[in-house]
Amino acid sequence: MRHNQVIRSGKRTAASVSRISSAFQHGAVFSVLMFAALVLGGCAGLVSGTTSNPPSPSTLVISNVQTTSTTTSTSQIEWTTNVAADSVVNYGTTTSYGYSTPLNSAMVTNHQLTLSGLAGGTTYYYEVASADSKGNHGKSGGHSFKTLGFSVSGAITPAAGGSGATLTLTGAANATTTADSLGNYTFAGLLNGTYEIAPNHAGFTFTPSSQSTTVNGANVTGVNFTDTPASAAPTITTQPANQTVTAGQTAAFTVAATGTAPLSYQWQKNGANIAGAISASYTTAATTTSDSGARFDVVVSNPAGTVTSATVTLTVSAAAVAPTITTQPANQTVTAGQTAAFTVAATGTAPLNYQWSKNGARVSGATSSTYTTPTTTSSDNGAQFTVVVSNGAGSITSNAATLTVNASTTTPQFGHVAIVVEENTNYSSVVGTTAMPYLNSLMNQYGLGTQYYANTHPSIGNYFMLATGQILTNDDSQTPSTFPVSVDNIALEVQRAGKTWKDYRELTGTYYVRHDPLAYMTNINSANLVSFPQFATDLANGTLPNLSWIVPNGCDDAHDCSLSTADSWLKTNVDPLIKNAAFQKDGLLILVFDESANDNTDGGGRVVATFISPAFSLAAYQSATFYQHESSLRLMLEGLGIHTLPGASATAPAMWEFFDSPASTRAGRHLMPGRWRRALCLRVSRCRRRG
Structure with missing residues (x-):
């Protein structure tokens, strides 16, 4: 250490004095300057000669002081000097240090000393010092x-309560930490000492509730806890309900509850425990009116x-009375295509059940007590209808009622039905104007509904009414992929009847799928579904289907x-059909x-509806009957001999007033030229002239 360095300098001074004394003994004469030089020559770097003025010794510079490889008990100190020098470190837990390493006398420029025996988790202060061979000293402190x-x-198990648990550390230090998803936890950076650790997690208890442990120069592991879900008091989620029974029947009460299992149940009647009634459900014994x-x-x-x-309350009614029929179902007579209604009246303890x-x-x-048949056909003629009326006390079967179905002789049967739907136009913009001369000529020759109204706005709902008898949506943005439809519809009924149909779609130009309701049907x-050019081909080849839906x-x-564009299209494409x-x-x-x-009357406003049948139309006929699209649907199906009518068409007004009966046809009416048909119409009392 420097103390040793000072001793070495002192020895060199004493030797110089001895030599001076010997010189004087031999009578040598020295100048004062020479004496001073001899006396002081051993203290290198402290005094300079006055005659030669030699240069100052070099300065010792310490740099790059750093700590590396610090552990709980050791630390390595490193620094550099600009000249080779020895090494020593002064250190301690205060800036006064108090401890020093042994002097490392190796003369080096890169210095490295290891401090050992240190206390864990403790802050140490230190300075480094070096001296070179010329006696130059350097220090760097405050590090x-x-x-x-x-x-x-440790760990908290099971992980259900351990994951996310909070652990609190007290004692020699205070800290908190959170267990990971497996329940593991660690407190780091602790000093030696005694600590208390306590876990916490809502909904759980822990065994033990806390633990004490001592850190003494080493890490501590295995401070473990076991978690248990905390018990939850019962909560009723479904209350018992009032019960009504007939004397002699039992009554069942049920409760639903949550909470930590096992749950115990005890039913009470009028405040007193019921023996053995210890489950979530309780069924009484056979009741009496006293209950x-x-x-x-x-x-x-x-x-x-x-x-x-x-x-909750138990209501016990007197014993049930078996049903008695007071009015029997009556025989019914209808015409094919109509429905028939049968009704029964009965008494007895409610509720009464019916099965026809x-x-x-x-x-x-x-x-129910009334049954209405579907649309009848000739095959229903002679069918027998009965109804069983029942309740908890018994049952009774009615007398049989007979259905008589007469064949229809007043409606024509069409072999070919076609429909074309035009768009968004008021009645007054077409009838009697020059905008659509061809369509007006057809109105003047055949039938016109003067009080025909659309069902809704915008378009798509009306198209669905024409095809299904229902307004399935009013969202014009719907497509077959976003709005697939599987309800009963005109094409489905035509298929079921063994007849043919085609949907002729003009796909050139702008094709609006919302104007094509059959494209939405999945059944x-x-x-x-074919392209429109096929229509002309089928017409020319005589292969038109029974139903042609033209779009x-x-x-x-x-x-x-x-x-006028639409009118020209009609004349080009419809006129050949009518003349076929x-x-x-x-x-x-x-x-x-x-x-x-722009008319909202009756949903969709007044519109033009023209009905054209060269064989059966009453000439120039105009109807003042209120109709909507469901009546057109009914007309198309009944005209093809189909009496299962979808949706609102089943109850829509029939449109046969526009046509002659088959009897008139057999008289040869459909063979007469148009002018003779119109003349004949003048003599038929049920024809109506425009005016």
Whole structure:
């Protein structure tokens, strides 16, 4: 150390004095300057000669002081000097230091000393010092480092309560930490000392509730805890309900509750415990009228608490009276295509249940005192209808009622039906104007509904009404992929009847799928959705289907273009249909607008509807009857001999007033030229002239 360095300098001074003394003994004469030089020559760097003025010794510079490889008990100190020098470190827990390393006399420029025996988690202050061979000294102080602390770790199991648990450390230090998803935790950087650790997690208790541990120069592991879900008091989630029974029956009460299992139940009647009634459900013994008004509740409990249900009441009615029929069903006579209604009247203890049967077989869904048949056909003629009336006390079967179905002789049967729907135009914008001369000529020759109204706005709901008898949506943005439809519809009924249909779609130009309701149907043969050019081919080849649904594009139906454009399209494409020989014999064409332009009367406003049948139309006939699109749907199906009518068409007004009966046809009416048909119409009392 420097203390040793000072001693070495002192020895060199004493030797110089001895030599001076010897010189004097030999009579040598020295100048004062020479004496001073000899006396002081051993203290290198402290005094300079006055004659030669030698240079000062070099300065010792310490730099790059740093601490590396610090552990809980050791730390390595490193520094550099600009010249080779020895090494020593002074250190301690205060800036006064108090400890020093042994002097490392190796003369180096890169210095490295290790401090050992240090306390963990403690801050130390230090200075480094070096001296070179010329006696130059250097120090660098005010440095510090902190030794690593110790850790305490453990686990909380099971992980359900351990994961996310908070652990609090007290004692020699205070800290908190959170257990990981497996319940593991660690407190790090601790000093030696005694600590208390306590876990906490809502909904759980821990064993033990806390633990004490001592850190003494090493990490502590295995400070573990076990968690247990805390008990939850019962809560009733479904209360018992009042019960009404007939004397002799039992009554069942039920409760639903949550809470930490096991839950215990005790039912009470009028405040007294019922022996053995210790489950979530309680069924009484056979009741008597004396039990009426009894009050029941249930107490649900577990070690964490108790809850009592709401009190409910038992009502016991007198014994049931079996049903008696007071009015028997009556025979019914209808015409094919109509429905028939059968009614029964009965007495007895309510509720009374009904089940109608046709020819001994139950009719699905016919469970009220009145039963209305579907649209009848000739095959229903002679069917026998009965009804069984029942309650808890018994049952009784009615007398059989007979259904008589007469064949229809007043409606023509069409072999070919076609429909074209035009777009968004008021009645007054078409009838009697020059906008659509061809359509006006058809109105003047055939039938016109003067009080025909669309059902809704915008377009799509009206198209669905024409095809299904329902307004399935009013959202024009719906497409077949976003709004698939599987309800009953005109194409489905045509298929079921063994007849043919096609949907002729004009896909050139702007095709609006919302104007094509059959494209939305998922329960029909999609192969029958064809492009419009096929219509002319089928007409020319005599292969038109029984039903032709014709969809012009957005220009030709007057949606995007003028009425005159739509009228020209009708004349080009519809006129050949009307003049076709097969269509002349049995055809029906409906030309109708889907909705008005700006009229909301009756939903969709007044629109043009023209009904054209060369064989059966009353000439120049105008009807003042109120109709909507569901009547057109009914006309198309009944005209093809189909009497299962979808949706609102089943009850819509029939439109046969526009046509002659088959009897008139057999008289040769459909063979007369148009002018003779009109003349004949003047003599038929039920014809109506425009005016």
